[in-house]
Amino acid sequence: MSNIQKGKYGEELAAEFLIKSGYKIIDKNYKFSRYGEIDIIALEKDTLCFIEVKTRTNNNFGSGLEAVTKEKLMKITSCIQKYIQDTKIKFKNYRIDVISIELKNIKPEITYIKNIGAD
Numbered sequence: 367m368s369n370i371q372k373g374k375y376g377e378e379l380a381a382e383f384l385i386k387s388g389y390k391i392i393d394k395n396y397k398f399s400r401y402g403e404i405d406i407i408a409l410e411k412d413t414l415c416f417i418e419v420k421t422r423t424n425n426n427f428g429s430g431l432e433a434v435t436k437e438k439l440m441k442i443t444s445c446i447q448k449y450i451q452d453t454k455i456k457f458k459n460y461r462i463d464v465i466s467i468e469l470k471n472i473k474p475e476i477t478y479i480k481n482i483g484a485d
Contacts, residue, residue, distance in 0.1 A: 376421025376467040377405055383465065383476050384408050389415070398445045407449070413459040415480075416446050421467040430466030434482060
């Protein structure tokens, strides 16, 4: 499985997980070329969630959660600002979440961290 295929598979698993958890998927793979993309945009009650999905088959280069650095969060924030500007969507609450998918075992392991951008 190539890295692109692995990433897409992880995003599919993450979307299924979110839907089963009561989220409504609003958008996927929103691209803002200069800064990258937002993997999943979902609604949980009155909060618009911008979700970064990291898929790993091993931890040779660190865990999926470790891959979301301050620099990555800054890029995601820039994408969020552009998304809100382009779509003119207004919500009371926004947050950045991370879903880490580990494909090391037969059953994928999903770790979901909400509001990772908060200090």
